Amino acid sequence: MLTGCGASGSGAHSGASLAVVSSYMPQPVSATMAAGFLTVVNKGGAQDELTSVSSDAADAVTMHETADGAMREAGRLAVPAHGRLVFRSGGDHLMFDRLKHRPEQGQTVTVDLHFARSGDLRIEMPVKSATYNPATGH
Numbered sequence: 576m577l578t579g580c581g582a583s584g585s586g587a588h589s590g591a592s593l594a595v596v597s598s599y600m601p602q603p604v605s606a607t608m609a610a611g612f613l614t615v616v617n618k619g620g621a622q623d624e625l626t627s628v629s630s631d632a633a634d635a636v637t638m639h640e641t642a643d644g645a646m647r648e649a650g651r652l653a654v655p656a657h658g659r660l661v662f663r664s665g666g667d668h669l670m671f672d673r674l675k676h677r678p679e680q681g682q683t684v685t686v687d688l689h690f691a692r693s694g695d696l697r698i699e700m701p702v703k704s705a706t707y708n709p710a711t712g713h
């Protein structure tokens with residue numbers, strides 16, 4: 576092991592330790608549906624699972640996985656120990672259905688992530704341009 580067994584004694588081996596990075600919502604072109612992307616990083620020594628997602632901006636948020644070019648709803652998605660769960664354009668993603676208002680660039684959307692072991696994690700997801708590319712930042 577290169578990391579995680581130092582002298583900190585933080586108990587990192589006993590459970591999952593989650594953080595969300597790189598979250599964004601491309602400004603939706605539809606008045607009713609939007610997509611969302613983010614990465615969940617697990618610095619802990621135990622796997623966790625993302626079981627569901629909710630937001631006050633939409634009646635329903637579902638997790639979709641993409642396989643062989645087709646998308647389908649995912650039940651739960653694992654966040655491996657010392658690993659990450661990545662939602663990105665062209666891959667797994669969040670779908671916001673029945674938007675209560677249409678999010679615009681510069682706003683944020685409150686999103687609650689529900690995990691099997693770590694409980695709930697609330698994030699403020701920034702709304703980017705409809706063509707935002709996280710690799711370039713534009």
Ligand code: CU
Nearest residue numbers: 639646668670
């Ligand atoms: Cu989808």
